[in-house]
Amino acid sequence: MILSVEGLHVAYGRAPVLHDVSLEVPPGEFLCILGRNGVGKTTLLNAVMGVLQPSAGRVLLDGDDVTAQAPHARVAAGMAYVPQGRDGFPQLTVAENLDVVVEASRHRDRGVVAEVLDLFPRLVPLLRRRAGNLSGGQKQQLAMARAMVTRPRLLVLDEPTEGIQPSIIDEIEDALANLRQVGSLSFVLVEQYVEFALRLADTYAVMDAGRVVDAGLSSALQTDDASRLLAV
């Protein structure tokens, strides 16, 4: 498995939020995590990335236990995170936003920027634009590109369609579908837009109140069933 989450418990102070969450992502596969607001999806991704420490359980990357590792060490090991809110450095240009990640990365290979821009051609005419002046959809593409210049094995995304106009969501989907063509990349996507997530993903997990309450193959989950599972 490229990612294994085993029996994860996470609390904020004394308030438990995740209860015994387990998930697996085989190499090259795409897992989507569905669930209503407040069920613990972002908390789970933060624990996977090392932003939050679990009170119990383990996170393994390609069989290596990374539970004790800081976020930067997990990024160096091949995990990349596109967090909810997607900001980057608003005062820097698009090109500078990509360069600072290359500078900070272990490989420091500037050739990676050209490779990543091939995957996000819509960013090419925007390279000299300040990131803060981009549209929501463009910012999201930049956030995904920033994650990709670290040359990850696992890309973790938190609600990339949140706050994006419906007409632009297709561009995000195209970009993710393009990334699927990159060999040896695996995905964990948190989404509330069920149809979008199920079109991209091989497998799904539904969370409710800090637990995984359903999981399986995306092809077997009808949108109707998903909507029922996500109903308040």
Ligand SMILES: Nc1ncnc2c1ncn2[C@@H]1O[C@H](COP(=O)(O)OP(=O)(O)O)[C@@H](O)[C@H]1O
């Ligand atoms: N920093 C925090 N401190 C305390 N409680 C938090 C914090 N972040 C989130 N929570 C609570 O944890 C629960 C799960 O939140 P979150 O993981 O953001 O859910 P989701 O991403 O599914 O909307 C919610 O009840 C939320 O209020």
Ligand SMILES: [Mg+2]
């Ligand atoms: Mg969230």
